[in-house]
Amino acid sequence: MRCCFVLTCEQVQAALSAQLDGEPSPLDSDLIDVHVAGCVQCRAFYDRAADVNRLFAFSDVEIKVPDLSDEILAGVESTWRRQATTRTLNAFLSRIAMVIVGVGWVLWAIALLMTNATDASSAVAVDPYYMRVSMETVSLRCAIGFGLLFASWQPRVAGGLLPMMGALWMFSFGFAVRDFALGQLNQETLTYLLLVLFSLLVLLWNWSVSHGWVYVSSLIRSLGAAPHS
Template identity: 40%
Template structure:
């Protein structure tokens, strides 16, 4: 005698498109007189439809012929949103890098002007006795550093993939300058423009970090987060 479990197993196999251990006539005859198995059959069919499988002509269940279109249709909107957000973020970061580079150039030109004033030359082409060549040399070196940093920022704005190496340098520079500022605050020897210079360097560092995140840092951080959350083998 056929019991309910055998019929339900045969129904599951038929819905899944697999070979059934019972003949279809036997299954249909049992369904006609068994409310319990009819309910199981209806629930199994409803589940197959919720799983979005295709119902073949013979009543079985089979996966779509090409799953790639279904998968791409599901992930493409999310991928487009992420890509668009990264492109907008990268454009803003590159604009900020250009602005920061211009500010560093302006600052360097001001330092060069100050250095020239420390080495006045008379009508005979002789340097004035009041000249301070040592301080002028320091100002020229400081201006050269600012011009170099501006050139690096312009290069990164043009080629964002180069941001990683310069980001380490700017981060180290800001760290040392911040330490010197703390020392000068304690000693009450803070120079004019020292705080503004540190603030400009910090904003430059933020723009570079933003560029790194928008270009490829997001992928690196997400991969690292997945590795941290992975279960050990």
């Protein structure tokens, strides 16, 4: 008796898929080849499946990406070290400047106190109003000097002294402009004005080195930020 076995396209395509995937084929390879040779649809299916299989095989190839982490970290570390060195140097110099200006204030107060003691016998020196103003001037200069010396020892308080020195400079500069307009600006007033300005600048210098730029940059970003709707 003769047996006739007819293959369908679905069976052949399933067998082709198994072959391409590396799985056991349910059909003999000779039968599959004979069917594919005479079937346009199965031959096209095989070509498409082979292309897809090659595409996935290519995508599975590991592409070696160079490890640039060491170079990146080296660049960041060198930049950070330069910034840290600059910040440390500026902090040290600003503290030295505060010591110099603070000592200048204290020496000026001592000089004024000695001048008052020398002129104690004069009629002007014994005037109660003059003596009170002189003592207040000595106290103010000593307070500024000791404040700067303390800020050089504890830099975290420099920001707290800024509003006081800013207000002192503002009013002193205003009165100096008035004295200049009236022709009454003398050397002592000019020295006092410059010393107040130097005190304000060294405090601002030290504050900006420690954390002032963080606040300033944050304020600039907040002012430039777009409002939320």
